[in-house]
Amino acid sequence: MRTAHPLLTRLFDAALKAADPFDLIAPHLPPPPKGRTVVLGAGKAAARMAEAVERHWQGELSGLVVTRYGHGAATRHIEVVEAGHPLPDEAGETAARRMLALASDLGPDDLVICLMSGGGSALLSLPAPGIGFDEKRAINKALLRSGAPIGEMNCVRRHLSSIKGGRLALACHPARVVTLVVSDVPGDDPAVVASGPTVPDGSTGEDALAILDKYGINASGAVRAVLADPALAAPRPIDPRLAQNSVHVIVTAQQSLEAAAQVARAAGYTPVILSSSLEGEAREVALVHAAIARQVLQYGQPAARPCVILSGGETSVTVRGQGRGGRNAEFLLALAVALDGLPGVHAIAADTDGIDGTEDNAGAWLAPDTLPTAHTLGLDARTRLADNDGYGFFSTLGQLIVTGPTRTNVNDFRAIVIDS
Incomplete structure (x- = not known):
């Protein structure tokens, strides 16, 4: 069974823990x-x-x-x-x-x-x-x-x-x-x-x-x-x-990103927090993240490998197709197309409430072999993206992230791990 890069899971777990309001309410009670x-x-x-x-x-x-x-x-x-x-x-x-x-x-x-x-x-x-x-x-x-x-x-x-x-x-x-x-x-x-x-x-x-x-x-x-x-x-x-x-x-989302950054540092990766408040079309935001990943690989900017690119906020999707979407699945599918199997690059995109849009997953994960594996299964990433079917694409690959309800919500969490 194919599994995500282990650091991706640890980063998301840290983000969820930091977003749990249970231990943060007491100091604010009147x-x-x-x-x-x-x-x-x-x-x-x-x-x-x-x-x-x-x-x-x-x-x-x-x-x-x-x-x-x-x-x-x-x-x-x-x-x-x-x-x-x-x-x-x-x-x-x-x-x-x-x-x-x-x-x-x-x-x-x-x-x-x-x-x-x-x-x-x-x-x-x-x-x-x-x-x-x-x-x-x-x-x-x-x-x-x-x-x-x-x-x-x-x-x-x-x-x-x-x-x-x-x-x-x-x-x-x-x-x-x-x-x-x-x-x-x-x-x-x-x-x-x-x-x-x-x-x-x-x-x-x-x-x-x-x-x-x-x-x-x-x-x-x-x-x-x-x-x-x-x-x-x-x-x-x-x-x-x-x-x-x-x-x-x-x-806030910033608290979750900072918690994930601490996990990255402890694992020997340099964390780069882009923003806690990114907005825009999910597929367009994905293109920006892909460009940053390439900049890291080619020029060591904004950080040298190994590093983790982190971002939060809430993207949007203009629905034109008939697929089962979710903005995080859409972001990740667009990222997969843009990276085109770039070696050493792994990613996760998930909603901290455990529900990506209206589906039963929090999001999905991506690895360098995602597109080649999809090709062997007859999945065309570009066609699925045009149909807003990120969910269907990653479901077929077994790359959905399913947490169930987390009972918190600081919106999207994205992490791109770039290995040395």
Whole structure:
């Protein structure tokens, strides 16, 4: 059985361990309030974060968090419900309504601890008044296929929502809200993570409409009316009702990359972290990584062999084919084509949440013999890439990475190992 370069697995394991929020929450928990403590949250890390709060909290608490199907946890005081991702479903809508109901009963002596992580945008889906659930779901699906970066997708989601863009924090007023964030977005802006249910931002409905127009996504009259209605606008950052609230980003992609870099050094490889916030089409980002690998081999720049090139962030895929994709599988397939069996170069690309897009794998791995092996099996890499079928390509080769749900999410992790 063919296996990945052993260092690739160790690098990814280190990245996942560094992204686990369980041991990172305690230092950010506020003192218990005079009144009640309610925990609300959404995202792929929400259940793991709820476990951590229960472990470290001194005093009574209750609450509700929503996570993706299969990403739950056994908690005692905080209810965990599961819902659809990346496409919203009724379970997520119901959870959002229940959270708003819990928030509406709070007073000035109460505390809300909000646990937000990537995936919360789909999991906490409650359309703005006048927009049907099916219509918002269709817009979400179109955005996912458009190649739009996560910041633009979440701008639209915020302005078509009754709970995102700071609206949940408004519902909690006059209670104090402390938000703890596991960031899956380039730049780690908490207003973008899960579309910021407790964090207002400076964007407008006009901005959201411009994004829909940019990608040719149909906006009905009802959608345009919502985006133009000042009464439905999200709160602004200067809203006095949010003044006592605070936000803490506790886990980032940079932490995972630095942990992987430590593993590389210990193994005798020079680590080079390109960026924790790369965006763009997965296949185009792959071309850049391939060019850097060739530069290392030919000129010893930006590091001499042996070295490891590391990067994070969130790429996108403009879907044109019919294959089973995943942006990490697409990146790696494009990298394989660009490297064309370059000796001594091994790579991994995987999503830290354990799910690459909508598939059952976290990502895949690549070796110098990947393309020759594919050729013997009748697989044409370029044809599969044109069909957005990275999953099918690496599945046939036995080169998928399957972790199951990790219950965290700092987005893509990429490593290219270049041996001496």
